[in-house]
Amino acid sequence: MKPRNTNAGLVVLVLILCLSHAAGQDAGVHPQAAETEIGTVTGTAFDSMTGAALRGVTIEVVGRPAVSAVTDLDGKYVLKLPAGTYQLQAVLDKYFDQPIKNVIVKARQIVYIDPVLVPKSVVSTEIV
Numbered sequence: 001m002k003p004r005n006t007n008a009g010l011v012v013l014v015l016i017l018c019l020s021h022a023a024g025q026d027a028g029v030h031p032q033a034a035e036t037e038i039g040t041v042t043g044t045a046f047d048s049m050t051g052a053a054l055r056g057v058t059i060e061v062v063g064r065p066a067v068s069a070v071t072d073l074d075g076k077y078v079l080k081l082p083a084g085t086y087q088l089q090a091v092l093d094k095y096f097d098q099p100i101k102n103v104i105v106k107a108r109q110i111v112y113i114d115p116v117l118v119p120k121s122v123v124s125t126e127i128v
Contacts, residue, residue, distance in 0.1 A: 039105035041079040043114040045071045045090055054092060054117060062087040062099075083107045090115035 045057040053075025060068035061081070069079040079088075088100040095117040105111060 037083050037107045038080050039083055039107055040110045041081060041086075041088070041103060041105060041113060042077065042110060043112050044075045045077065045092075046075065046114060046116045047095075048116045048118045049122060054095075057090050057092045057095075057115070057117065059088055059090050059100075059115070062089055081105045088113075090117055092117055094121070095119055 041059070045054045045059070046052065047054055053071075055071050055073050055075055057071040057075070057077070058068050059071070059077050059079055067079075067081070069077040071077045083105055086103045086105060088103050090098040090100065096119075098115045098117050100113055100115060103111060103113065
């Protein structure tokens with residue numbers, strides 16, 4: 001009787017895993033590379049008159065409103081962006097839009113920005 005080779009299945013499995021890993025590298029698939037190029041913009045939005053944190057403020061990338069974050073109940077937001085320089089704006093109904101210029105986002109770093117919004121009711125149109 002011939003002895004059975006029980007390691008043959010294991011050898012085939014290891015070979016398949018090695019080949020699939022090599023194919024992923026050749027295809028330029030690097031799952032960690034994409035994550036390492038992301039930075040974070042975070043902070044708290046405030047009312048200029050009261051100093052209170054503002055909820056519901058949209059912090060958006062100018063020209064790309066789909067790329068945005070909304071402040072929570074405490075006025076805090078977190079926006080994840082690829083490394084680069086951005087023009088942002090803080091937007092809330094009944095407040096003037098607040099531009100945030102030249103925000104430099106670096107990979108794996110955090111940028112803290114606390115926008116202060118001015119209520120539209122502050123500006124009077126009455127002429128005396």
